[in-house]
Amino acid sequence: MDKTQHVVYRGQDNRIHELWFNGAWHHNDLIAASGAQVLANGDPSGYTWDVDKTQHVVYCGLNTHIQELWFNGTWHHNDLIAASGCPTSAHPNGDPNGYTWAVDGTQHVVFCDEDSNVRELWFNGAWHHNNLNAASGSPAKVAGFPDGYTWDVDGTQHVVYRGPDRHIHELWFNGAWHHNDLTIASGSPVEADGDPAGYTWDVDKTQHVVYRGPDSRIHELWFDGAWHHNDLIAASGSQVAAFSEPFGYTWDVDGTQHVVYRGPDRHIHELWFNGAWHHNDLTIASGSSVQAAGNPFGYTWDVDKTQHVVYRGEDRHIHELWFPG
Template sequence: MNALQSLLSFFTVLALGLGCGAAPAARESPAESESSLSALPASPRSTLAAFLAGNSSRVYYLDPVSTVSELASQGSEWKYSWLPGSARPGSALTGFQLGNSAPRVYFIANDSLVHELWWDGTWHDQALATQVGAPPAASDSPLVGFVRSGVYPRVYYVAAGNRHVQELTWNGMYWGVSDVTERAGAPAAAVGSPLTAFEVKGGEARVYFVGNSRHVHELWENSGGAWAQQDLNLATNAPMVDNDTALTGFATDGTWSHVYYVGFDHHVIELKFTAQGWTYTNVTPPEGPYATASATALTSFAVNPGNARVYFVMASNAVGELWWDGASWHLNNLTALASAPVSKANGPLAGFAIDGVYSRVYYLAGNDNVMQLAWSGSSWGVTNLTTTAN
C-alpha cells in the first residue's frame, strides 16, 4: 500500500469507522446509509460505469489509487462511497442491477483477474476467475456485461495470450467460464479491441468486438446455447473501423440489435439488424458536419422506447448527442446546451435512460471530476457529482 492509499485509508477509518474502505472488508452502500466522506476525483486513467438500481442512479469510477468508488443518488442528494475493490490502474468497469435493486460491479485487479463487487446489505469482493479457473485478462481488456432474464449475470472480457473473448456466467448456484471465440469459430480480437454486449429474445447473448481486419464481428448465441459468428462489415459493406474506435450497442424491442463504432472519417457508423438482415448507416445529421475526437468513447441506449441515443466526444471535447426521432438523425452539442465543462481528452462516457425518457450521461471533466448531463424532458442540465456528493 503506497503512502497516498495509507493516508486516504486513515481518514476513511476516522470518517466511517473501522473496516470501511479496507480492501476485503464488507462495506455499506451510500444509497442506504449516510456517509461523511467527501468524494475524491477520479484517477486520470479511470473508466466509468453507470446504471439504475431501483430508483437510485449509480456511477462507478476509479479514485486516484484505483479503488472502485460509487456515487449513488438518494432522492435529490448524491452519496459517495469507497467500495472494497482495488483495481489495476485503468481497469475497465461494468455493472448492472440484479433483481429488483441489487447492484453488481465488475473490475480487473492487479493480478489480471476479473472481480465482482456484490451487494447484499453490505459490499463484498470476489475474484470470479479464481473460482472457475478462467484465464487472466489481457492488459488492454475491456469488460462488459448484462443480466440474462433479469437474474443471471454474464460478463465478457478478452483473455491474455490468445485474445479470445471469455464469458463468465452465473447459473444461480455457481460461476462458469467459456471461451466463446473458440465455440463460435471466430477470429481473435485485435489489440485494443473494444467490446459491447447485450441480450435479445429474452436470453440470447450478442457480443461484438473488432478483429485484426478492422471489421466488427458478432458473436451470437442461439436459443439452444450454440455460438456462431459473422463479420458485420462484410455482411453490410460498412467502412472499416477507426484504429481507436469504441463500440456501444443495445437491442430495441428485445430483438433488433444496434451497434455503433467510429469510422475512419470520424463519423459514427450504425450497424442495425432488421427483418431484412444487417444494414449500416453513416450517421450524418442535417445540423451540419461533425467529427468525433480521436479515440472518443461511446455510450448509447434507446428512449421512447425505440429511438436511439448515441453519445460521443466531439473534436472540441464537447459531449455530443446523436438522436433518432423515428425518421432521421439529429445532432446536439450537450456541453453548449447545458453550459457544462468540456470532457477531458480521451475521457470515458457512460449513460442510461430513466423511465425510458430521461437521459443521463456521465463523463470526466479536465479536473477528473465526475459530471452528469441530465435531460429533464425539456432541457439539458449539468451537475458536478464529485463536489455535490458527500
C-alpha cells in the same frame, strides 16, 4: 429495488468509487465497503441483476484477475477468475463488460484474454468459464474490448468487438455460440478504428452497433432481419468529428435512440433518432462550462423519466448532463 442511480469509476488511488443518487448524490469507496484487497487496473463496468435484486461491479485487478463487487444490502467481494476456475492463460488483457440474460436468469462478464480471445465468465448459481472464440468457431481475435448485450426479440445474447482486420465481429448465442463478421454482413465500406457499443431498440425490434471509423465519423450497423450500414454523422447533418468511442442507448419516454461521443472541441455531442437522425451539442445545450477529457456514458432513469450522460471532465471530476431540465 430502491430506485437509485449509480455511477462507478476508478480513482487516482486505483480504488473503485461509486456516486449514487436517492434524491441527493452520495459517495462510497467500494473497495473499502466490500473489504476487497485488490486495487483496480482499469475501468469498472456496473450492472444490476433482477433475479436476486443485486448490484454488481466488475473490474480488472492489479493481480490481473477479474474482480466483482456485489451488493445485496451490504457490499461483498469475489475473485471471478478463481471462482470460475478460469485458467491462468485466460487472464484479462483489458476491461471487462458485464450484462444479464433474462432467458435463463444468468449473469455474464466478457473480456479479452492475453491470447486475444473473447472469454466469458457466467453465473447460474455458480461461476463458470467459456472461451467464446473456441465455442463459436470464430477465427477473428480481439483487437480491443468486447461489449455484450441481449435481444428480447429472439432471446439471444450478443458480444461485439473489433478484430485485428478492423472489422466488427459478433459472437451470438441461441443455445450455441455462432460467429458473424458484421462489416461484411452489412456491406459496410468503413473499417473500425475503435471499440463498438451495442444496444437494442424496442420500437422497431432492431439491434444497433455503433463505432468510430478511421474517418473519425460515427458509424452504425443495424439489424432488422439483415444487417445494414449507416454513417450517423452524415445522416444527422453533424459537422463534428468523433474524438472518443461512441455509446448508444434508447429512451422509452418518447421512443428515441441516442448516441453520445466527445468531439475535437471537447464538447459532448449527441446524435438522436426519432425517425430521422439529428445532432445536438449537449455541452452547449446544458450550459456546461466543463470540457470533457474522457468517453461519455449514457443511461435513462425510469423513476423520473430522465436521460443522463456522465463523463470525466478536464478537472478530473465526474460530470453529469441530464434531461429534461
